[in-house]
Amino acid sequence: MKITYKLCRENDLIPAFKMVRGSMNHLRKSTGKEPLRYRVRRYPEVIHLYNNDQKRFWCAWDGKKIIGFTGALLRGKQWYLAFLFVHPRYQNKGVGRELLKRVWMNAPGMTHSLSTFAYNVQAVGIYSKFGMAPLCALPVMEIKLDKLQRPVPSDLKASTTITRQDIAWINQLEAKIRGYSRPQEWRFWSKQDEIQIYLFRNKGQRVGYSMAHKKWGVIAPAGAVTNDYLTKIVTDTIGLIKTSEKSIRLYCPTNNLNLYRYLIGMGFRILEMDLFLSDKPYADFQRYLPAQLAIF
Numbered sequence: 001m002k003i004t005y006k007l008c009r010e011n012d013l014i015p016a017f018k019m020v021r022g023s024m025n026h027l028r029k030s031t032g033k034e035p036l037r038y039r040v041r042r043y044p045e046v047i048h049l050y051n052n053d054q055k056r057f058w059c060a061w062d063g064k065k066i067i068g069f070t071g072a073l074l075r076g077k078q079w080y081l082a083f084l085f086v087h088p089r090y091q092n093k094g095v096g097r098e099l100l101k102r103v104w105m106n107a108p109g110m111t112h113s114l115s116t117f118a119y120n121v122q123a124v125g126i127y128s129k130f131g132m133a134p135l136c137a138l139p140v141m142e143i144k145l146d147k148l149q150r151p152v153p154s155d156l157k158a159s160t161t162i163t164r165q166d167i168a169w170i171n172q173l174e175a176k177i178r179g180y181s182r183p184q185e186w187r188f189w190s191k192q193d194e195i196q197i198y199l200f201r202n203k204g205q206r207v208g209y210s211m212a213h214k215k216w217g218v219i220a221p222a223g224a225v226t227n228d229y230l231t232k233i234v235t236d237t238i239g240l241i242k243t244s245e246k247s248i249r250l251y252c253p254t255n256n257l258n259l260y261r262y263l264i265g266m267g268f269r270i271l272e273m274d275l276f277l278s279d280k281p282y283a284d285f286q287r288y289l290p291a292q293l294a295i296f
């Protein structure tokens, strides 16, 4: 078997994501979970990441078949692994490690991070070999809308008219609470019809933001100047979100005890346990609720 490694072309993304679906469902089945049934399509979110980080997207091939795929992002000195998947028949043969080596970047002060499934010890193991360790649990939490008692709004004022100055403020806040800002993501998110950005003020002063995906019913990311404000902002977003889904989902870092306990008390259920891994402490989870896992 001769495996070759090539930079990913845009046309490779659809076959690569079909392989990702197979690899993920193999893992789900082998750990007693229902497979995910979805049609792979040209996801704008993935094209956005690919366009920004083309040099960090690689495929492994066996002849004409994609059998491995990875994509990593670089924001400031933050390296983040968005995807790493190997076809089940080719796992445990060094393909994942080779792909990881190809997208790995190092420089003084650089952080390396990712989120992965707690139930895949092999994935946690391979990342640990690269120096990253699980720093925090990241449960996927969900509440069905028919079980949700819409929370009483806080005293904050939410705005959906988001100006350039607001986005600049969000970027400055994220530099503090995440370690690095990501203007390219905010430019992209601001233009998506399915995404609603909220900016929150207290007595006229900006105190935080949140983002809600109307189609998926996902709240992520959210950030605030203090932990108290973050809980209020998530509460208010749960009250405000308009979604065609039957539930609301988010990823709550368990070391944000206030928010985690609050969500559990409100009736959120844990769907799946994911982990956040990093080689340096990164992101202040008291003030930051992560974005979707491919991007954090």
Ligand SMILES: CC(C)(COP(=O)(O)OP(=O)(O)OC[C@H]1O[C@@H](n2cnc3c(N)ncnc32)[C@H](O)[C@@H]1OP(=O)(O)O)[C@@H](O)C(=O)NCCC(=O)NCCS
Binding pocket: 023, 024, 027, 083, 084, 085, 086, 087, 090, 091, 092, 093, 094, 095, 096, 097, 098, 115, 116, 117, 120, 121, 122, 123, 124, 125, 126, 129
């Ligand atoms: C996780 C995955 C990408 C790894 O790719 P792979 O090609 O199977 O892995 P490799 O053969 O390159 O590397 C295996 C390494 O993992 C490490 N490893 C495996 N199991 C381990 C364990 N239980 N504990 C610690 N380390 C472990 C070892 O370092 C091993 O290398 P070694 O045997 O030479 O020491 C692949 O198995 C996969 O796609 N899994 C399903 C999807 C998934 O979970 N993806 C991660 C999403 S972020």
